[in-house]
Amino acid sequence: MQCTVCRNDLFENELNHQACRPCTDRVDVTLRALAGPDGLYARLSDSLRPGSSSAGPVVSGSREAPTPVRMGPLSLAARGGVVTILQTWLIDWHEGLGYRHPRWDGDLQQQCDQVVHRLRVLLPWAAEAHPAFDEFALELYQLRRQCEAATGGERPARRFGVICECGTVLRITLESPGKKCDTCGAQYALQDLRHLPLAERRAA
Ligand SMILES: [Zn+2]
Numbered sequence: 001m002q003c004t005v006c007r008n009d010l011f012e013n014e015l016n017h018q019a020c021r022p023c024t025d026r027v028d029v030t031l032r033a034l035a036g037p038d039g040l041y042a043r044l045s046d047s048l049r050p051g052s053s054s055a056g057p058v059v060s061g062s063r064e065a066p067t068p069v070r071m072g073p074l075s076l077a078a079r080g081g082v083v084t085i086l087q088t089w090l091i092d093w094h095e096g097l098g099y100r101h102p103r104w105d106g107d108l109q110q111q112c113d114q115v116v117h118r119l120r121v122l123l124p125w126a127a128e129a130h131p132a133f134d135e136f137a138l139e140l141y142q143l144r145r146q147c148e149a150a151t152g153g154e155r156p157a158r159r160f161g162v163i164c165e166c167g168t169v170l171r172i173t174l175e176s177p178g179k180k181c182d183t184c185g186a187q188y189a190l191q192d193l194r195h196l197p198l199a200e201r202r203a204a
């Protein structure tokens with residue numbers, strides 16, 4: 001039995017779960033990073049206020065629909081963005097549990113905090129029993145990366161290098177489910193990556 005997110009073998013007390021403990025913890029950390037007054041969502045909204053130096057250029061003219069893969073700061077912050085995507089998952093989880101449709105109150109920031117709180121409450125259930133938990137986890141990681149890119153809050157330290165047995169430096173992130181060395185073809189699972197020596201951080 002393997003974790004559906006990182007493909008590592010599950011521990012004996014996790015058999016039949018969708019996700020392993022480390023992946024569940026990573027999801028929880030990511031949810032927490034999005035919510036709250038200092039969270040990514042709040043920073044995203046701040047960066048869009050008029051007069052904010054970090055506001056991106058306003059694109060006028062064509063009214064192209066945002067692609068689901070890559071959303072700009074406006075699309076992420078607006079209805080249909082981060083909050084709506086999380087709410088859609090929560091509705092899905094409620095259905096899976098046979099609960100009533102969840103309710104939202106307040107502005108988008110308040111709704112963001114509510115939905116994150118609720119997802120965190122139900123996270124142990126989802127990691128154990130939700131058949132699409134891996135999709136949720138990957139979509140959540142993607143949302144966080146997009147928010148970080150949009151707010152300029154991307155922390156470069158999160159990407160680091162480890163040294164393959166052949167000497168090649170493999171660039172990975174904490175969320176890399178695994179990595180294949182293009183030089184020697186070695187395939188590393190997340191657990192194996194953790195045991196490889198760290199490469200020195202690239203000079204900025
Ligand atoms: Zn896992």
Ligand SMILES: [Zn+2]
Nearest residue numbers: 164166181184
């Ligand atoms: Zn190699």
